[in-house]
Structure formats: structure tokens, C-alpha cells
Amino acid sequence: MKKIMLTGDRPTGRLHVGHYVGSLRRRVELQNTGDFDDIFIMIADAQALTDNADNPEKVRQNIIEVALDYLACGLDPEKSTLFIQSQVPELCELSFYYMNLVTVSRLQRNPTVKSEIQMRNFEASIPVGFFTYPISQAADITAFKATVVPVGEDQMPMLEQTKEIVHKFNSVYGETLVEPKILLPDNEACLRLPGTDGKAKMSKSLGNCIYLSEEPEDIKKKVFSMFTDPTHIRVEDPGRLEGNTVFTYLDAFCRPEYFAEFLPEYKDLDELKAHYKRGGLGDMKVKRFLNNVLQAELEPIRNRRKEFQKDIPAVYEILKKGSKKAEQVAAQTLKEVKAAMKIDYFSDEALIREQAEKFAEE
Numbered sequence: 001m002k003k004i005m006l007t008g009d010r011p012t013g014r015l016h017v018g019h020y021v022g023s024l025r026r027r028v029e030l031q032n033t034g035d036f037d038d039i040f041i042m043i044a045d046a047q048a049l050t051d052n053a054d055n056p057e058k059v060r061q062n063i064i065e066v067a068l069d070y071l072a073c074g075l076d077p078e079k080s081t082l083f084i085q086s087q088v089p090e091l092c093e094l095s096f097y098y099m100n101l102v103t104v105s106r107l108q109r110n111p112t113v114k115s116e117i118q119m120r121n122f123e124a125s126i127p128v129g130f131f132t133y134p135i136s137q138a139a140d141i142t143a144f145k146a147t148v149v150p151v152g153e154d155q156m157p158m159l160e161q162t163k164e165i166v167h168k169f170n171s172v173y174g175e176t177l178v179e180p181k182i183l184l185p186d187n188e189a190c191l192r193l194p195g196t197d198g199k200a201k202m203s204k205s206l207g208n209c210i211y212l213s214e215e216p217e218d219i220k221k222k223v224f225s226m227f228t229d230p231t232h233i234r235v236e237d238p239g240r241l242e243g244n245t246v247f248t249y250l251d252a253f254c255r256p257e258y259f260a261e262f263l264p265e266y267k268d269l270d271e272l273k274a275h276y277k278r279g280g281l282g283d284m285k286v287k288r289f290l291n292n293v294l295q296a297e298l299e300p301i302r303n304r305r306k307e308f309q310k311d312i313p314a315v316y317e318i319l320k321k322g323s324k325k326a327e328q329v330a331a332q333t334l335k336e337v338k339a340a341m342k343i344d345y346f347s348d349e350a351l352i353r354e355q356a357e358k359f360a361e362e
């Protein structure tokens with residue numbers, strides 16, 4: 001069976017370090033293994049509109065931001081197809097047919113939809129499009145016959161829903177769709193990178209994100225104001241690692257070679273952690289190290305982004321070309337779906353012949 005990867009992001013803002021360790025970094029690594037027959041990376045503008053219907057300009061402006069972040073991280077249009085969801089109308093058609101296979105109560109039980117309804121104060125007035133976005137996400141995934149979907153943990157319920165739709169479709173209409181596998185980050189810190197304030201959710205409105213395009217001075221400011229262990233007051237005090245954002249970020253970003261480069265008096269992260277727990281290691285020292293690590297990680301990304309920013313029309317050209325290719329692939333799947341559902345009247349010569357014979361006998 002072919003190995004096909006599909007994933008994507010809503011264009012509602014620049015991407016941040018949570019996106020990076022949660023999925024982006026992995027995508028680039030997977031892309032560069034050369035193991036995949038095809039890779040599709042989608043800017044999910046139609047999905048972003050399900051809860052931003054009154055703010056299309058925001059979605060429009062952020063397409064390029066996300067595309068630049070993708071390219072800056074190393075997604076390579078020669079190896080991965082970068083495309084815009086709304087430019088592949090086949091996805092809407094697939095969603096429409098999948099809607100027959102999902103109940104209202106099943107959607108109401110989707111934990112992601114549930115928590116997002118709360119977050120957006122949608123309790124009393126959920127737009128139908130928003131309510132059904134898990135179905136459209138199943139269309140995104142199945143249209144490309146994706147076998148692997150690298151996403152954050154929050155997307156797990158979406159993948160479950162997709163698998164259910166695949167099973168239902170295949171059992172009702174015959175084997176047509178491919179079941180995808182979710183690929184989660186293998187490290188706990190990457191699974192749920194907190195905001196710089198220690199809060200679970202990173203969000204623009206809380207001002208607790210570090211963006212991939214963040215300037216060095218701002219990275220530094222954010223690192224030095226990070227939440228640590230509030231009971232670790234004097235350097236001599238023993239410190240706690242649980243809920244300590246600085247250490248969570250080190251778990252997500254630190255590479256062994258950074259010790260030799262920036263903090264040679266420690267062998268590795270375990271040794272640094274042990275000292276912190278024992279007492280005698282100040283927060284400032286750990287923050288200075290984390291700042292060095294983040295600067296080293298983000299500098300090449302920021303620089304590449306600036307290069308791509310110099311030629312915006314070329315970036316749109318990449319998205320246009322990618323959208324065209326994505327549409328061809330989705331159209332093929334849609335054709336198979338319609339044939340399985342017996343709505344392929346004009347291409348089914350047997351149907352026309354049999355009916356001609358039937359009416360001739362009358």
C-alpha cells in the first residue's frame with residue numbers, strides 16, 4: 001500500500017513553537033526521509049471560516065503567514081504538495097455525502113467540538129458548518145487516501161471520527177476509503193507544550209506564545225518572564241520540575257549538543273534537572289540556557305522566512321500549483337466514491353443497457 005501523509009493548519013495567525021514541536025518539525029523530518037509516496041500539507045481556510053465566518057479578511061491575510069512558516073520550517077514544495085483547502089471543491093462534495101453516515105448525537109459527543117463550543121461561546125448558537133467540521137476533516141483526510149496524519153493530541157477525536165466514517169462508508173458501499181493512522185509526538189512535552197505563562201492553551205489573546213518568526217529580543221523577553229516553580233525562591237531551595245515551563249520547553253527543544261555549546265558544566269538535561277531538584281541552581285541560569293537553545297533553533301527558521309518574504313508572488317505560485325495537484329488527486333477519489341455510491345449514471349454503461357432492455361420487455 002502507498003504511504004501518504006496529509007495534515008494541515010487553520011490560517012488564523014502565525015504559527016508558534018507549539019505547532020512546531022507538536023507537528024511541523026515531525027512533518028519536515030518525515031518529508032526528508034523520502035519514505036512517502038506523496039505528502040499533502042493543507043492550509044485549512046474553509047475550516048477556519050467555520051468559526052470566523054464574519055471575519056474573512058483575517059483568514060485571507062493569514063494564508064500567506066502559514067505558507068511562509070511552512071516554507072521557513074523546511075517543507076519543500078518539490079517534496080510536499082502545499083495547498084489551500086477551499087481551492088479543492090471536491091472536499092465539499094465528499095463532506096456532503098459523508099454527512100449521511102454520521103449522526104447528530106455522534107457529533108455532539110466529539111470532545112474537540114464540545115470544548116471548542118465552550119471556548120467560543122457557541123453554546124446557544126452553533127453554526128451548522130462549525131458543528132459538522134469533523135466531517136469535513138474526514139473528507140480532507142480521505143480525499144488523499146492518507147495513511148499517516150501527524151497532528152497534535154487535540155486532533156485525536158477528529159481522527160477517530162474519520163476512522164468511523166471510513167468503516168461505515170466501506171461497509172455500506174464497499175471497500176473504497178483508506179483508514180488513516182494518527183501520528184502523535186513521542187515526547188510528553190511536545191504533546192502539550194504550554195504557553196510561556198504555564199497555561200495549557202497557547203493563544204494570541206493570552207500573549208503567551210513564542211512565534212516561529214519571533215525576533216531574538218522578543219524571544220529573550222518571553223523566556224525570561226517564563227513561569228517556573230513559584231516555591232523556588234532562593235537559589236539554594238530545591239526546585240520542582242512538574243509544571244515548570246522552562247523545563248518543559250527544554251524537554252521539547254534541547255538537543256544533547258547544546259550542553260557542550262552553551263552549558264558545558266553539565267553533561268545533559270538529566271544532570272541539570274537533578275541539580276535543580278536538589279537546590280543550588282537558580283532559575284536565571286536555566287532561563288539563559290533555554291534562551292540560547294531557542295535562539296539556536298529559531299534563527300534558521302526566521303532567516304529562511306525572511307528570504308521567502310522577498311518573493312510573495314512565488315509563494316502564491318507554489319500554493320496555486322499545489323492546489324491544482326491536490327484537486328486532481330481529490331477528483332479521482334471522488335470519482336471512486338461516486339461509483340461506490342452508485343451515483344455515476346453517465347459512466348455506467350451497464351445501467352443504461354439493462355434499463356433499455358427492461359423497458360423493451362414492457
Ligand code: TRP
Binds near residue numbers: 006
Ligand atoms: N483541525 C486542524 C487544526 O485545527 C486543521 C485540519 C483541517 C487538519 N483538516 C485537517 C489537520 C486534516 C489534519 C488533517 O489545525
